[in-house]
Amino acid sequence: MRMIISRATALCTASLAVFSLFFAHSAQTAKAAAGDQILIGLVTKTEVNPYFVKLRQAANAQAEKHGAKLIARFGKFDGDNEGQVAAVEDLISAGVKGILITPNNSTGMLGAIKKARDKGIVVIGLDTATDPPDAVDATLATDNFEAGVLQGQYARKALGDKTPKLAMLDGTPGGSVDTQRHDGFLKGFGIKEGDPAIVGKAITHGAQDEGQTQMENLLSAHPDINVVYTINEPAAEGAYAAIKSRGKTKDIVLTSIDGGKLGVEYVKAGKIAATVMQFPKIMATKGVDYVVDYVKTGKKPSGFINTGAMLITDKPYSGLSSKDTKWGLENCWGLNGLSSFSRFVAQVNEP
């Protein structure tokens, strides 16, 4: 027994020595650099989603440009409030001057955010607002209503003077982003909720398989559908499969919103007529700028700052500003065509 214990201890000590060397080395460089370097914390929802990877890379690059150091942390899964709270607390301990955060839940982080702000740290929400919105100093995000309006305006123009028969493939009922995009689309399309032009609505959870099933069902019920709203591009991809198998690709204007690489490629391939792109890169770079600015001048940003939305299509209409898919592929946020589904789910989880 004694022998085993001494072996165990020896093994632990040996492996620890290796780690210690590694950490001590990395930490020394960190410490050496940290003299009067500005430390900025970034806490994203997860690291599995290309949207947040893009956000982190952009923030990192911008921090380097300013000679600041970015410490990036993330939740382990959509809804990991505990992980995000711990990350914010650790960042406070680390002595950051500002924290950029995409909260997993709009109310879950309030306590930790308050702790940070009480210590004089500027806290900026990225992509997702907190509830109440003024829990953070400022929020940099897409105005999803305005983005929905762009989508609706395009759908109306593309339809021409045909009588609209609209199918709406929503995400999840009650989600804030979902509602804003949906309502924005209707405004841009020029109709109100309950208008007889809306022949059907369905819930897809932003997923491709459900998008396909629901579109199949809607087409069975209403073969005369000629324009489709989708909450994001995976849902649109599913809808496209249903439309194609019915041989109706020529008769239906399929539109989407989000702006992931995958989505832009669908537009390029002609599956989707147009999509509306959002810009996580701008959220990240502006967020870093604001923190650096705060350290230098003491000025904090405030309120909702819209990072804009852009219509992406290869079939532009006059009077609607848009960019083509070439520009879209250069400016989009996706990696390797992964879907934006998990991010979407995270967003609709806000009540």
Added chain:
Amino acid sequence: MGTKATPGATEPEPMTVSAPARPKGGGLARFLTAPTIGPLVVLLAFCAVFSLSTRTFLAPGNLSLVVQQSVIVGTLAIGQTMIILTAGIDLANGGTAVLGTIVAGKLVAQEQNPVLSLLLMLVLCTGFGLTAGLLVSRLWLPPFIVTLGLLGIITAITRLIAQGGAFPVNDELLSWPGNAFAVGDTSVTYGMIIMFGLYVLVWYLLTQTAWGRHVYAIGNNREAARLVGIPVQSRLLSVYTFAGLLYGIGAWLALGRIPNADPNALQNANLDSITAVVIGGTSLFGGRGSLWGTLIGTLIVAVLRNGLTLTGIDPLWQDLVTGILVISAVALDQISRRRQR
């Protein structure tokens, strides 16, 4: 797990009823030779590395944070330790706690009595522990399958109740474990005290009572334990039920830490608690291990996460190091097991 001890198994094993072989001697000697010593060395070494490499790790506020960040998994891991000591495993502990928070959170959101909501939360979690205990001890189903199935059921119920929403909890009683008081220049939350209190209580039960020795004996060799007259069924039932109560308390601590009942929370808590137990030196095959090791295991993971953030190192290293620690711990357990034969 669990298979070797099915009734009628003929695997020859010594019929030990006492806790695993321990050298005789005073408390200190016993402590030093306990399986806890390896994990303790690891914990202290990480603390040493981070205190040398950062200026902030040893700040009293920071150390308090590390413990605060450990209370939920630390408490769930107490129940996990008891169950693993019986050669079982619990995949549903985090899910059970989340269901508790959702039920209590929704009730107080509807302005129901907070005391009753809290009690219902505890009773509900205990009830799911009881259910698992009945299935394991009466039908002799493998604990892995029982708790995997229960996790699915519990998660579904949670989502049916929550309907896609989360419930901010403003109630003073439900969020009480998160309240802090100052001790010197560090702050201590009631949640920390509850967790430490539970460790002392369960440590006492496991090591100083016949019940605890029975738990170890069942994990060592269930058939042997039955043959020497230990009431295996009722002991197993009590372990799972008690663990359920601990998960209910864990749910309360979770509401104290983040006063927001979120159906998506704590998805990894089951694996995190198993990680803590294993790093803490408890054998996944049952019958060997110490509760204090579990606390140390929990703290190792928390210290790593905190320390890596303070030094600004990519957090993915945390998962990598944790993975290595888990495998090393299990390897050590296997080596020492083989030597004992």
